[in-house]
Amino acid sequence: MSAQKMKExxxxxFSDVYAGIIPDRIPIWDGLTPEYLIQYAGKDLMTTQYQYNVDLLVEIYEKGMEVCRGDMPAGGFARNPIAMMFQQSLSMVMSENGFIQHPERSFMEANEYDEFIKNPYDFLQEKLEPRLNKGFQGEVFRARNYAKTILSHMDVGREFGIAEATIIERYGLFKRPFGTVGMQLVPFDFITDFYRGFSKIPLDMRRQPEKLLDALEALMPYSIWMGKPQVVSPLGCNMIMTHMAAFLNQKDFDKFYWPTFNKLCHIAAEQGQAMQIFLEGDWTRFIDNLQELPQGTQLWAEYGDPQQFKDKLGKKMVLGGFYPLTLLRTGTKEQCIDKAKELMDILAPSGNYIFIFDKSALAPSDINPENYTAVLEYVLENGKYENAGDVVTTENKEDSIKKYSHLYPEFKSKYVLTFDEFKKVYPPSDQRVEPLMRAAYDKYFNMIDKGFFL
Structure with a gap:
């Protein structure tokens, strides 16, 4: 089959899976990070991250195709240490072995909730971002270092984009359409991970729960705004990488985590956008909550009981995960294949399933490449459906979507102006150039004001 035919x-x-139709076979994601691919190609992890270019990345990707068997390009999101250098980031730090990590730190004080609640975005820009990034302290330094940060992201993004497109065309891989993927901010994780910290948030939950709840709700307009995709497509998604839920009991989960999380998933569905959610830890105890999410939500589970997930969510959600990546390092080839067969027997019947490992490999020592390829080749050879083309459920997706967007005001900040607001202070010199100005303004607005560069 030609590369173009394979791509089609x-x-x-994926079109079938996301539309609730049983596909010809189980789609497969590779579970290899950029860090793994760099090291597998024999490159030094630390220095390579400072010198990304198309030729180097294509070489790394090509080497990775020795073990890759998935239907989408492997690798995915890569941190940018050059941007971090200009930011002088304290929230993302490169370790001595070249891995970029998120250290446990707190950048917001317990007595600052009132100021945060008043306008979260303005408070972030004025107070918190300079604390996270020492390069953003001082008006002139911030402007210059922010420009360098953005230019670095654009350069790296271009190199990765060209290299990935090259591999996609060579091997006929699937890629979600440009502009259809967004990172969804989750209020509880956002406040915990970047501002209060893992060790401080439990204190807030006990000592000032109402302040924390008000802060979570105050973040909703910004979260909704950031979650609006440039292009709505059934092949697109907003991505959530959950964190704190796994560390909460049911009572605290229901009180602090779930309300804003659930509403954001439904608001995205109102806008025609599916949510792809990585469930860090074991969410089996929250499975009744997950049943409330819109039909077609994509759940990637790290741990948990796959049978319960299939029984309670299999007709409504697209499921994946559960396969322990560690088995690929410690198990025999037969044990690894047997585990894949076990999960396929549970999760594959009636569709709504993508084969994904529970997490992705970071280093060559994380997996035995022979076991990795053996598992994916088994899925490729034995993942065909006899009832391809059947619908997974006759339930109407629209009936599963609750309307919440009307509950929240439009996101506003003195630092974020639409073109119509901007032209009041800088009007077009002639009506002929107004649409050209608008197009340019919206282009860079989406790149900068709605870009997850920090």
Missing amino acids: YRTKL
Whole structure:
């Protein structure tokens, strides 16, 4: 099969799954990070991250194709240490072995909730971002270092984009359409991970729960705004990488985490956008909550009981995960294949399933490449459906979507102006150039004001 035909075939696999149709076979994601691919190609992890270019990345990706068997390009999101250098980031730090990590730190004081609640975005820009990034302290330094940060992200993004597109065309891989993927901010994780910290948030939950709840709600307009995709497509998604939920009991989960999380998933669905959620830890105890999410939500589970997930969510959600990556390092080839068969027997019947490992490999020592390829080749050879083309459920997706967007005001900040607001202070010199100005303004607005560069 030609690369173009293979690309069309793979695109239909995902189109069918996301539309609630049983595909020709189980779609497959590779579970290899950029860090793994760099090291597998024999490159030094630390220095390579400072010198990304198309030729180098294509070489790394090509080497990785020795073990990759998935339907989408492996690798995915990569941190940018050059941008971090200009930021002088304290929230993302490169370790001595070249891995970029998020250290446990707190940048917001317990007595600052009132100021945060008043306008979260303005408070972030004025107070918190300079604390996270020492390069953003001082008006002139901030402007210059922010420009360098953005230019670095644009350069790296371009190199990765060209290299990935090269591999996609060579091997006929599926890629979500440009502009259809967004990172969804989750209020509880956002406040915990970047501002209060893992060790401080439990204190807030006990000592000032109402302040914390008000802060979570205050973040909703900004979260909704950031979650609006440039392009709505059934092949697109907003991505959530959950964190704190796994560390909460049911009572605290229901009180602090779930209300804003659930509403954001439904608001995205109102806008025509599916949510792809990585469930860090074991969410089996929250499975009744997950049943409330919109039909077609994509759940990637790290741990948990796959049978319960299939029984309670299999007709409504697209499921993936559960396969322990560690087994690929410690198990025999037969044990690894047997585990894949076990999960396929549970999760594959009636569709709504993508084969994904529970997490992705960071270093060559994380997996035995022979076991990795053996598992994916088994899925490729034995993941065909006899009832391809059947619908997974006759339930109407629209009936599963609750309307919440009307509960929240439009996001506003003195630092974020629409073009119509901007032209009041800088009007077009002639009506002929107004649409050209608007197009340019919106282009860079989406790149900067709605870009997850920090």
